[in-house]
Amino acid sequence: MDTLGTIVDPSEDDTGCGTAKPAASVSEYATHPKSDVSLFRRGLRRLGYYPDEVVPSSVSVNWTFPLNYVGHTAAKSSPVPTPDGETIIFAGDTGWVYAYAPTGELQWSTRTGATEKGFHGSAAVIDDTAYIGGYDGDLYALDVKTGDLVWRTRSRDLEGTLAIGSSPAYYDGRLYIIAEYGAPSSGALWEIDPETGEPTWSDDRIWGQPHPSPTIDLETGRILAGSNDGVVYCWKFPSLEFAWSFQTNADGEEQEGGAFRKGAQIKGTVAAHDGYGYVGSWDETFYCLDLEDGSEVWSFDTDRSIMSNPAVDIEEDVVYMGNDDGYVYAIDAKSGEELWSADVGGRVIGALTVTAGTVLAGSYDSHLYALDKETGNRCWRVANRGRVTSAPVPIDGRIYYAERAVFSNYYDGEKETILEEPGHGYCLVGDE
Numbered sequence: 065m066d067t068l069g070t071i072v073d074p075s076e077d078d079t080g081c082g083t084a085k086p087a088a089s090v091s092e093y094a095t096h097p098k099s100d101v102s103l104f105r106r107g108l109r110r111l112g113y114y115p116d117e118v119v120p121s122s123v124s125v126n127w128t129f130p131l132n133y134v135g136h137t138a139a140k141s142s143p144v145p146t147p148d149g150e151t152i153i154f155a156g157d158t159g160w161v162y163a164y165a166p167t168g169e170l171q172w173s174t175r176t177g178a179t180e181k182g183f184h185g186s187a188a189v190i191d192d193t194a195y196i197g198g199y200d201g202d203l204y205a206l207d208v209k210t211g212d213l214v215w216r217t218r219s220r221d222l223e224g225t226l227a228i229g230s231s232p233a234y235y236d237g238r239l240y241i242i243a244e245y246g247a248p249s250s251g252a253l254w255e256i257d258p259e260t261g262e263p264t265w266s267d268d269r270i271w272g273q274p275h276p277s278p279t280i281d282l283e284t285g286r287i288l289a290g291s292n293d294g295v296v297y298c299w300k301f302p303s304l305e306f307a308w309s310f311q312t313n314a315d316g317e318e319q320e321g322g323a324f325r326k327g328a329q330i331k332g333t334v335a336a337h338d339g340y341g342y343v344g345s346w347d348e349t350f351y352c353l354d355l356e357d358g359s360e361v362w363s364f365d366t367d368r369s370i371m372s373n374p375a376v377d378i379e380e381d382v383v384y385m386g387n388d389d390g391y392v393y394a395i396d397a398k399s400g401e402e403l404w405s406a407d408v409g410g411r412v413i414g415a416l417t418v419t420a421g422t423v424l425a426g427s428y429d430s431h432l433y434a435l436d437k438e439t440g441n442r443c444w445r446v447a448n449r450g451r452v453t454s455a456p457v458p459i460d461g462r463i464y465y466a467e468r469a470v471f472s473n474y475y476d477g478e479k480e481t482i483l484e485e486p487g488h489g490y491c492l493v494g495d496e
Contacts, residue, residue, distance in 0.1 A: 081119070086117060090114075094113045096234075103188050104186035105277075105335070108233060110279045110333045110335050111336075112418060113376060114417060114418070115379065117458040117460075117461075119422040120493070123492040128491070129162070131162070132467070133469050134157040134158060135483075138229060139453040140454045141184055141196075142231075143464040145189075149166070150166070151164070155182070155185075160174065161187075161196065162489070174213070178204075192208045193206065193208060195232045197227075201243070203222070203232075203261065215261040217256065222266075225243040225244065228242075228244070230274070230275065230276060235302070239256040242275075242278055242291075248271075248320045250272070251270035253278065267304070269297065276333040284339055286355045287300075287301040288334055288336075289334065290331075290333075293325070308357055309358065313349065327347060328346050330343060330344075330346075331372075335374045337378055340352050340353060344385060346371070350364040350374075351364075352397070362400030364395055366389060368387055370387055371388065374416060377418050377437065381396065381397040381398055384416045386425055390410050390427070390429075391405045391412075392406045392412060410431075411427070412428070419437075421436065426467070429451075432492075449487065453468055454466040
């Protein structure tokens with residue numbers, strides 16, 4: 065572990081954020097009905113909403129450690145706290161999983177079989193077990209206290225998965241994952257017994273090697289996810305009867321004998337709020353869908369692809385979206401009207417986070433940004449080594465996130481690609 069001083073990059077663009085008060089409590093709408101469950105994007109609806117957390121007006125890097133070494137361009141795995149907040153689970157892209165105390169002490173590290181591209185999805189922590197899928201196509205269960213392997217469901221047990229890039233969802237004694245397949249390029253939704261790792265149900269109707277994580281909306285009784293074919297697939301929940309699909313504007317070349325077209329890949333996870341689903345596409349459009357029937361309620365057009373996971377402030381009815389044009393947008397969740405946009409210097413492909421007064425966004429310009437959620441004004445930004453593509457996770461006054469490794473000649477096929485520096489996991493703390 066490295067301990068660093070302040071590397072905040074102050075400038076005249078920093079205006080500081082207004083004083084925000086944390087919410088006294090957070091409804092299970094934003095988290096999970098069970099207090100012993102911790103998920104990617106905090107809850108089943110994948111909102112990335114932390115109204116009980118206040119981002120400090122200035123921050124320092126408290127500790128950091130090398131985590132990512134692979135040049136694969138998918139967004140990196142996001143840290144996930146255990147339900148009690150005493151352990152933070154980081155997963156790297158070389159197959160290692162790490163458990164750190166909030167103060168930076170390494171509790172354990174475990175090397176899995178996912179050594180080629182590691183992990184890009186994040187863990188689901190249920191009680192004392194962490195569940196995570198790897199780019200080896202296997203699903204792992206690890207003991208949170210020791211890091212010991214509890215069970216490992218092999219790719220062959222999931223009909224030959226190529227990879228599991230999604231983050232598991234959990235409800236009522238079952239895990240749900242989205243798996244990817246090659247030849248043909250396709251995917252499936254799986255239900256898994258968390259006690260044994262045994263598959264109990266699947267539906268393989270998905271095309272295009274899906275990366276997003278499954279979203280569960282208990283209010284409307286839906287489980288859904290997007291895929292690289294530009295389709296959002298939705299099942300009734302918990303019956304898992306197929307409900308509907310929504311096709312974005314996929315106008316590229318035909319794939320798999322015409323099964324689908326490129327051009328509208330969906331990389332981000334759907335955020336579900338008040339009966340609606342919010343998701344962006346490579347067709348340069350951000351969509352609001354009615355979860356009952358999959359119909360389009362409104363769409364927000366941009367000039368570039370959308371890869372990031374949106375965040376939703378459920379009290380203010382505002383959805384925040386990051387774009388490849390280098391901007392973060394605040395959008396009225398009901399009307400689709402733009403409220404503000406903020407320049408963050410580079411592509412935003414990871415997940416946004418909204419807190420009591422601030423939106424956190426990682427950028428391709430190798431900074432983590434804190435933006436005032438009412439105005440979009442920049443409160444501060446932190447300079448990092450590599451591109452920040454994980455979700456920033458604020459817990460008890462600390463902010464955890466991860467970045468990509470730094471490479472030279474990565475996009476130059478005529479030169480050797482060289483790893484300049486590994487990507488790190490970070491913990492920020494307030495200066496005051």
